[in-house]
Amino acid sequence: MADLNVRSDAVDVEQIMKGIRARIREKRGADYTEAELQQLATVKLEKFLDPKSVRSDLVEQFRKSVVVPPAPNFEFGETTLYETHRGAISAIRKLFKPLLKLFFNPDKITSALHIQSQVNTQTEQRLRRMEERERLSYELLHNLTVELTRIGIEVHNLKMRAESLSSRMDFDERRARAFEAHTEAQRVAEPRRQMEARHAEPRHAETQRTAETQRPPQEQQRSAEAPRTDGGVSVASGGGPQPSQGPRGDGGRRRRRRRRRRPGQTFGDQQNQANAPGGPVGMAGAPADAGGAADDGGGDDGFDDDGGGNDGGADGGAESQ
């Protein structure tokens, strides 16, 4: 994913736009032109997904539009040609019927028209049946269309929701990344100073401890006792690191484990080592770990300072074995 990093004033708009387009290509999965996308979108919306184009009374409309009066038909029998409601005329027609048959054969016409009438009736019936079927199939088609549209809209909505959720996630992720980058940039500006400060403090503690060992024993005792009066909380006498420096506390714990692993060393030896000048001072009668548990930073830091002085020997001893 092409990300944007603003680390200096020298931004290049064209590069940013390339990045934007790369992101869009990734999202789309295919590099459609805008016109192609528009066309696709239009087709979809027009043909499938537009709920307005589906009318709920379509079947009714169809029924109204297909109600056609039955086609005119006639019944044709043997006497149809001579029928009349006037008695006199009927008699005359019967009288001249043989004369008529002399010139042409009306029975053939009568027969043909009779058959035609029957054909008309059958066709009409067939058409009616077809119309019934058509109505049913139209209704079926209509229902299918409605269902398809509904499903289409649902799919569309779900897609939109998925897109919205993914955008929100994207937004949050990128915002978090921007913040991280910002914080990182700030942090990168002072790492050396922090590192120096971190390394300078043990050195300072060591220097102070060296100075203390050169002081008279009374002074050493005073300086060792001074923290014990400080509310019972372990405080480094040699100006150790501040409690907020968590990682150093972890280091202290690590070193503590190493000391425990030293062969032939008893708990009393450890306590003596801990109570040595310049080292951490625990609660009276309490194990050194208790200080660490009571005040993670202070206790550990005190231990750490001590460890700083003795670590070399301890680790060295361990490694040499």
Next chain:
Amino acid sequence: MKLAVVVQRYGADISGGAELHARYIAERLARHADVEVVTTCARDYITWKNELPAGEEKINGVTVRRFPVAHPRNTAEFGKLSHLVFEQPHSLNDELKWLEAEGPASPALTRHLQSVASAFDYFVFFSLRYYHAWHGARAVASKAVLVPTAERDPAMGLAIFAPVMRGARALMYNSFEERAMIDALSHRKGPGVVVGVGSAIPDRTQPWRFKKKFNVRRPFALYVGRIDENKGCAELFSHFERYSVMYPHGLDLVLIGSSVIPVPKHPRIRHLGFLSDEDKFDALTASDLLIMPSRYESLSMVALEAWALGKPVLANGFCDVLRGQCVRSNAGLYYESFEEFAEGLFLLDSTGPLGEVLGRNGRDFFRRHYSWTVIERKYLEMFDRLKREPVPELEPLPGFFARRTRNLPPGAKVIAAVPSGPAV
């Protein structure tokens, strides 16, 4: 030096792009020369009705001389002729009829220019596509300096304009893209310079005052201008509505300007109507960015104002001028599709430092190219240069029958054949 600025409309309350441009230039040049404005009595750029009194008046210390328009625009006739000359093969006579229909037809103004030609050193004509500029520039061709304010629209592809472009003494372009287009259309060889226009940027703005006055609480993108489909606002609304679904916590959209099309009712779109300059500049300062959705701009003054105030711009990438300015200044992004719009807006919203850096670039760009000292110097240097340059011959109009022969290609076709893209 005595100069005449000739423009279609003029007034302290007339805020059209070219008209405001002309007023700024007239008022600025008045510090170095004796400037008189020659214009029409029209106030409305669609009807060109005579609404202001003819005669002389002073506006901000500049003498303004108004001439009546002979007839208002017949929109039906103009539409019919526009269709003919833009879309179909036609004659030169058709184009002249189109120009007359477009207006503002003021033969009195042209006659006045002819009568006072000897009294002025140069005539600065604004907006070549209108009647006053075409007839005026032909009437006093030997002293005509054109500020064409030409956009990439079919009107510029009409055959009547190329000889005037070639015959003018100098062309003061608004952008490199405009110069490239005009060079391609007219094959002009004479002097020309890309100048543009500055703006009356206040020394101090009060974004908090704006936010309090209009109760704007969330960060927002701003649009300033007429809310019109021609300005790309319909597309802007459509894009923004989709963007607001994608980014529910993104920017709001605030609109400033009179509306021609309805503004959609949307919880994240605010239309504040037409505001004073003070409010406008405060709004620009309070905004996160300016959006310019128009496809046709010869120079967007509001974009320049945004840059002057250190705000980035999100412009329509189909507008070569805006796109070119964004690229040259490194002070704005552009879009050609909804995806690009959403990504651009998102970047300027979420990547805080980017907007700041682009805004800073914009401020530098404005200071380097659009500060008044730079613009005034460019105009004055051009007038000096013209004293040494030879006067080009103005090509005469073809004869009676040639003018009536329908052998000219449609304007849209001509303009489509001109190479496009930002001049980077």
